[in-house]
Amino acid sequence: MDKKFEPLIIGFTCNWCSYRAADMAGISREKYPPNVRLIRLMCSGRLDPTFILKALAGGADGVLVTGCHPGECHYLEQNFKAARRFSLLKRMLNQMGIEPERVKLVWASAAEGVRLAKEITTMVEEVRALGPLNWPGVVAEDGNGYVAHLAPEEVSA
Amino acid sequence: MATDPAAMRARAPTFFDEVVANTPGNPRLEMCIQCGTCGGSCPSGPDMDHTPRALFAMIEAGMKDAVLRSNSPWYCVSCYYCMVRCPQEVHITDLMYTLKRMAIQEGLYQESSAATAPEFSETFIDFVENYGRSFELGLATRYHLRHNPMGAMKMATSLGLGMLRKGRMELNPKRIKGIAQLKTILTKAKEIGGAA
């Protein structure tokens, strides 16, 4: 029998809320699947949409973006900006035929370790159900073709 | 590790597990903190041999026989006071229904002091299954003749006659048109079985 597909998920966390939520989950020994790997930012506002594209391009099957609840941003209102960018990016990914479940935005306060663990668990299940993203297949032949038609300003890179 | 779900699933199902498995939704039985709000709220609490709280502790302790022999579930009038007041949101009333069903399956209820309750339910449902409607007169007479002729006399005399005289009781049962359909549905349901 073939073994079941294990999705790889990159999580971007905010230093003030969700990263601490992850700490909290650890401290309270909340179990969640090991398929997620976290990157710490100072704020969800720091999240450059191309990070998400590069994650997907680099082999991630899904990306979880987390930040402080609306109105609770450590930098007052930057998570709103993150949210706006996010919805834009989602539309773009949609047009490229990437299932919406693969990229998710979740608010988690420093106190919500349990919640974060639950969100991660559900997302892993959802993405597992979708199967591998295998990005390069989706995009143009040449190695960085995706960059060309996704994020124009990256062409130089 | 205790927190390992796999490890938890590993052990053989206990009486506790059975009770939970036979209750729809998540009854949150494991959350009981033995505060007694249920036993204090219950209108028939004084007549129960064990208060709901005590029953839950006994379930936890695996005292299957004692629990299923208890009269408590049969004294439950399903007023749901316990359920709305429970500080832990344990689905107490639902659990009482579960215990009744399990007691019947295990044939243990005769020994509870409310032994006639299941018979009442059965007689009631008997009419429902055959007519699609309940039938008070039939229910009253048939059930009481079987269980307490005195009661039957009373039904037949004071109350029963009263009901008839007031035109508040049918003489013959009503049967719904789709009784055949209903029967197939119920038979199917029975064969699928009670688990949910």
Next chain:
Amino acid sequence: MKYGYYPGCSMERNAIAYHQSTMAVAGALDIELQEVEDWNCCGATEYFSLELLPAYALVGRNLALAANQSVNGNQLIAPCSACFLNLAKTDHYMSTSPDLADQVNEALAAGGLHYDPGSVKVRHLLDIVVNDVGFPAIAEKVTKPLYNLRVAPYYGCLIVRPGTQKSFDDPEYPTTMDTLMQTLGAEVVDFPLKAHCCGGHMTQISENVALEMIRRLLKNAADYEADVIVTLCPMCQLNLDAYQDSVNKLFGTNFNIPILYFTQLMGLAFGMRAVELGFGKEFVSATLALTKIGAEPPPKPKKKRPAKGELPMPAMPEEDNQ
């Protein structure tokens, strides 16, 4: 306003008064009730004690039939609290536990039926009257106010509990029927046991246990000098009315409190004739109590100034927003 209507077994006979008065009042308030075609019994509190799935399937058939009729956003009225709960509860548990829903539907399929959880909105008649019709509209219809009639509003259990769907009134201390009765001009007495249990089927299983529960309710109403107890459930009415005599015999009491349906009192206040409203079907006759209804509203009891040293009572929410 048009609604699906699930009368339930009691309405046909033992609660005939409830049925008649409901029809009369519904007409007056232009509530159109479309009865569910060939509905069956809801299983009362009995079926769930015997078998789980058949119990849900039994109710499931009614929900399926109601959904097929699709009246006014599938709003289904049940006048009987037990029916109301069983319909609402089945819908709730089918919604919250999918495998139960699947099994119920597998059973229904055998009868060529199917029910999508959540598609029928089950509501109790009182909910419709106080929330959809509303007190102002009812006040307009009142031609013969029930001045001087002291009413104990009795809600019983299953209309406000367990509140699987967001209950429209408080599960511990409901007040909507109180307000309804005041709208009709009646004098509402405090009735602490207003949401306590009438004994349900206990009358059949352990009569004395039931009689004690009934006694508590009657005593409490009597202590507050209520002329009548008004109910919204056939089972409550039956227990308090038909067993009042047995209570008196067993406890040597002499309660004589008529047990009426709220729809009967609405009808009276709307100026309808008692016979159209099923009066006379009750065991404890309401005739005497009804003679108390006066033409003039009772004088407003004026707020007495607190006695020397008396401590103030905490303000209740409704007083707050006055």
Next chain:
Amino acid sequence: MSKEKIGVYVCHCGTNISGTVDVEEVSKWAGENLEKDGVVVSRDYKFMCSSLGQELIEADIKEQGLTRVVVAACSPHLHEQTFRTAVKRADLNPYLCEMVSIREQVSWVHTDKKIATEKSKSVIAGGVKRVAFHEELEPLQVPINEATLVVGGGIAGIQAALEIADSGFPVYMVEREPSIGGHMAKFDKTFPTLDCAACILTPKMVSVGDHPHINMYTYSEVEKVDGYVGNFTVTIRKKARYVDTDVCTGCGICEEKCPQKVIDDIFEAGLGYRKAVYRPFPQAVPKYPVIDTDNCIYFQRGKCKACQIFCPTEPNSIDFEQQDEIIEITVGNIILATGYDLFDARRVPQYGYGRLANVFTSLEFERMCNAAGPTNGEVVLRDGVTTPEAVAIVHCVGSRDRNYNNYCSVICCMQSLKFAHLVKERTGAEVYNFYIDMRTPFKDYDEFYQKVLEEGAHFIRGRVAEITDAARMPGEEGKLIIQAEDTLIGKQRRIPVDMVVLSAGLESRADAKEVAHKFGISCSTDEWFIEKHPKLDPVATMTEGVFIAGACQGPKDIPASVAQGAAAAARVLSRIQSKELALEPVRASVIEEKCSGCRICNNLCPFNAIIFHEDRMVTEINPALCQGCGTCVAACPSEAITGTQFSNEQILAQLEGLLMLDVEGGLVSMLEPEMA
């Protein structure tokens, strides 16, 4: 091939990590597979944070000339400082050290050892690739303004203010009510010692009032907070008292003469009356009254002025024209001590509060016991005369209940024991305590329980189901009946009493969320303020320069609140005395050559750190104002803005490392993407 020489250090954390992660395997793997990324040494050690562990790192830096360090252990929020300091000791810039979490994010949350080990490898790979892009940084030094703002004049705030002021630094205290004192000022006795609250509190209140270094704004609220640690600008609204405090002598004649009696819901908890012009209580600090315009006859109907007419001062102290004042102050640190609200017992209808006259809340009862209270300390029924013969005390009202508050309110058990004692002492009545669990930890608390047992109070283990006046059997008429299961005998009991006291729980302030937002801190789901670390940093918050003390952080009794007040003060004092505070050098800056002047970033900064130079058509970022969120960095289309410690290169490099291995540890097969 990286030019850096990187050392990797994997911590066992006893068995905390090594229990679920094969650390030897991980460090071996890093040594062998991350060579081309510059790893020259990789070690594992039992406790990296121990001095031996740190010395291990220092030695390698010195002997092997490491240029970068990666520590794989617990969360950086715990030990980042520790390892940076270690690195610094070895004369390497502390910011060239990167910490990755394989405890909170791996060993504690996963169970499969194989998978957890593989994940740890990827996490370390991420750290290694990231650290290569770290640059030498110096911490930002911000000067600390000596003044401190204390919000809330309850016992916690008072303690904090006095500690700071006594060491000679200025304090501003803002209190919403007309007097400081908070809840404690309402109490009669305090557990477990039973000393009188007023006797121990009022001296402290007075010294706050007189203190040369404390500037008190009562009947005032904070409107707005700007700036950041070391230099906050706080806007305060001083509500009009309609009393000129420069001339008022606090003689109290206005209060005497005022014809308008009002129920006092705040200080008397609704059990007593005050006038429309009033001082909450005789020992109020400050001593000046306020006019409550909602109830003042003059303000409502335009005539009366009794207070003004009878005011003996020259000039007259009553000033109906007085307006709110807006005051702006600058402070270096802020301590929030905003306290709690009492759970509203009316939310539990089955307990009858508000319907049944002789059901009282704990605060009402406190006032009743207080010699200066509405009954002069007599325990009587609502009629004000009858002494109860039996009293029930109900624990956990609104607490430990998913229908209301899911947490334990901490003080209720001891408070209830205190009530039991007071009832016994003052009436000799029978006392019944209904409890779920007796919780009497802390010094001398359980001894107090013993004392109350000796006094003959009854204890029934069972949560009260309902309180009713509906008599069921003889002996119940005219009484309040407590219905509960006595769980220790497994029977339902109905106990008739004359009086019921509800030990209502503690709740966060109704406006806690607003306040938290105003000061830039966060609230738990129950809306208590969140501390920086639940054990190791209980009075600091995640916002530098904002501290919390007392019940605003969670239910707390007096000793605990005082301790936190003092603790918060100590934290602030150390800040003030060091005159400067080192901040994380996380800042954004603009590379002028790259800036196209598109101005996309210009309106993104809530701290107004971004300035645009019309002349040169370029944007500049003021490092003093920048807080380092990085939103502008992410926004810049020409990558002209960079953020220290969170540059694109660093983040993308870490991403690349994290994606090196798949979940089972196989290499992620991928067309070579354009990674940094």
